[in-house]
Amino acid sequence: MVELRRRAMVGLLGLGAVGTAISWPRLTGGDIPGRGEDALTVAVGGTAQDAAARQGLVDGFQKRHPDIPVRVVAIQGQDGDFFAKILSMVAAGNAPDVVHLATEGTQLFAERMAAPLDEYVRRDAAELQEYFDDVHPSLIESFMYQGSLFQLPDNFNAANIYYNTAAFERAGIERPADDWTIEDFFDIGRRLQASADGSFLPYFWNNRLWGGAIPWLYVNDANIIREEKFPGGDWLWERFYPDHEPRGGGYRWRQADALNEHTIESFEVLERMVSEGLAANPAQGGGNELVSLFARGSVGMTPAGGFWVHGLKEAGFAGDEYDVTYFPKMRSQRHQFGAAGHCIVGSSERKDEAWEWVKYCVSTEGMRLLRNKPDSSVARRSLNAELYGAGVGPAHWEIFYDTLDQHPTTGAIPAPPQQAKVEAALIKNVTATITRGPSGVRPGLETMQRDLDLALKGL
Template sequence: MSGTNGALRQFTRRSALTALGAGIVGVTAASWPRLTGADIPGRGDNSLSIAIMGTAADAAARQKVIDAFAKVHPEIKVKVQAIQAVDWKDFFTKILTMVAAGTPPDVVYVATEGAQLFAEKLAHPLDEYLRRDADHMKEYFEDVHPSLVEAFMYKGSLFQLPIDWNAANMYYNATALTKAGLERPSDNWTHTDFRSTLAAMKKANPKDFTPYYWTNRLFGGVVPWLYANDTSFLKETKSPGGEWLWDGFYANDPSRSLRSGGYQWLEPNADDPRVFESFDYLRGLVKDGLGVRPEEGGGSALIGLFASNRIGTTPAGGYWVQGLHEAGMTENDFDVQFFPKWRTQRHQFGTAGYAIMKTAKDKDAAWEWVKFSSSREAMQIVFPTPNTTPARRSMVNEQLYAGTGPRNWKVFYDTLDKFPTTGPIPAPPQQAAVETALMKNVSLAVSGDERQLKDALTSMQRDLEIALRRQP
């Protein structure tokens, strides 16, 4: 990481969620190339074992949460393992290895990418606990937008409580914008307005300046453009059910009628004409030098490039704020706006929370940890700085962004309030295979002529059909 010296650093939604998972939990063991029962702290005793993706850093902050939990539940001993992983797919693979070895943890911190994999195969639903503790949990649900909760619904049951989340909003470099003679974009700017903004930035800045930087992955890549164009690379439907939750906690919410028993992605949709249209738009940006050919993963050194005024815009969430601040940017140097409108202005988001494993030794104790982690007390310990967006609306406030920016921090939670159909990362139980099928074809689709784009989408459709037939 770098500070104000301008050194380049890498910071992505995944590393932010890694830090979050590490920030909530207690004493952390090292990571091992091969995981066995002996590697899991608490295995062999009555401790509640919790697995997260992360490192052994920030031990002091983690211990504060453990100490706070111990005051409420001194009878529950918690021991945690932070598992180092390249990304969520790698982390989930390691958890599956532990399960296959007969040494699963009791609780796992899971992001949207793995929510349905866990719900389908590994996790225990929270329904019974939420019904039992409804009076206690009412305050939590009043403070959390239903869109985030619905992302963790699966076939009518709820498997996780959202702790943090991030939408793919559009960050812009204020210096580059001003240099181009432009003002802050309007809330309802369009994809054509966005292209015009990039063209003005390119004209006003040096040759090594990149107006638009994007990555090749499920979050913040092509998917936000597909959502804005009212489509996706997978056909999206919703399961029935969930009335027990929505009528119990969100009966008076204006978006109640939109809620369901959970998202389903059962068929590929890469042959949709709107998918072609969206990719063709991005292909045009790349062809005209307004955007880069997307890099796989999170984008190495992206924050450093942005802070050195070499990138004009990029899609990212609230997790970017602290990184930009540490890179030396002030609230006058950058800002954030809603993702541009196309046929819709639906946004994409990812969220994360704890899942109780079916094999947990003491599910009641695991629930107490999950419940405490969702409390305002715990989340205030976890989120002292804006390195992600808290799921609790009341915590996304001026105090959190004081001294760091952005000036228009309200965009983060307003994304859900103004665009209630905003949806999660499309991640069915076969997420790993689906993401591979997507990433394999994206760069090819936007790097050549129209014929190459059509061939790439045909390949993507075929690869997705195979991926969705696989058992998760």
């Protein structure tokens, strides 16, 4: 998963944003006569290395579709910057045909520039059935908007609890039961703290939308925005998930819900963690330092997804030195996730070719090429063993997908079209809400409610 830091979307870049996009002839076939301006353009977030890693994917696609040259364009920037640059390219008349997009941008793009996939999905339903059979409906639902489907997910990350096995052993703590509770969490945190020498935090977390305060709301049937659903979507659920309860036409995020009693209760839990010294003030520290803190035993538990396996492996932290489990149970054990997949740009003149690219990327062959290292859980249930099994991941790596299968109400992070402003309102208010004692929780959430109301109005 990408870091979820945002900047304001308006006025970030002018037409010069196009100049920040970097393309590579090896990927474009630009050195081959006739393969230049007519190539299908796919925009991805990242650097030269990120784009070059897709060479195998491009090669595989062009073996199947030699008549469709592909140009991969990498655009640097965290989600908010990335979205702004794509929108600037569209305004400049230089829009890509396809964009690889995370949940944070789905509704923004669906509202402004993405083309629905409904017609193509209906047409190729027989071909796609095995894909949908292999993908949990929660992931599909996250890419529905106003009754239409805008992306096919290829990867996701649910927020789970990673724990340092040496720290647990030192405190004499067994692996938590799958249905452990919030009081179990506090008991484990206190025991970890009592057994530690020097600087140690039982729980470390970051102030952000994914993996910050939100997981503690989801396990308590709460959220910062009231969760509603658009009507529609029956065409998809009846065709591909007839044995599941229909889920509607996608998430509709309209009303701030920071003052819901369940939300208040979750923030009271976070206040207890910080006041007892069991958790860091989330404004301190960042994601870049967390891997090293965890690897050297300074942190007992932290929220992360399947993407962290790769980071820990790169840091030399072996899979038996840590393990994963679910978030502890409060009123429920519902989790949160973010996903990613390709969308087709509405202004593209190559939508048919773009659809062939989207389909190939979610085929078994394409997904193996696209997700070939343990840096995100694979949307296809069947492929995760190839990434995390055989000692690559932690002992209980199955938790990554079982979070969906065992807790089917697990849902996407709240990401309306105004997502950047919503996240800014959340981040602004979390620390003040949980660091002023028990009496400061409700006043802090009253301010958050006001700021979220303004964010949802686009103010």
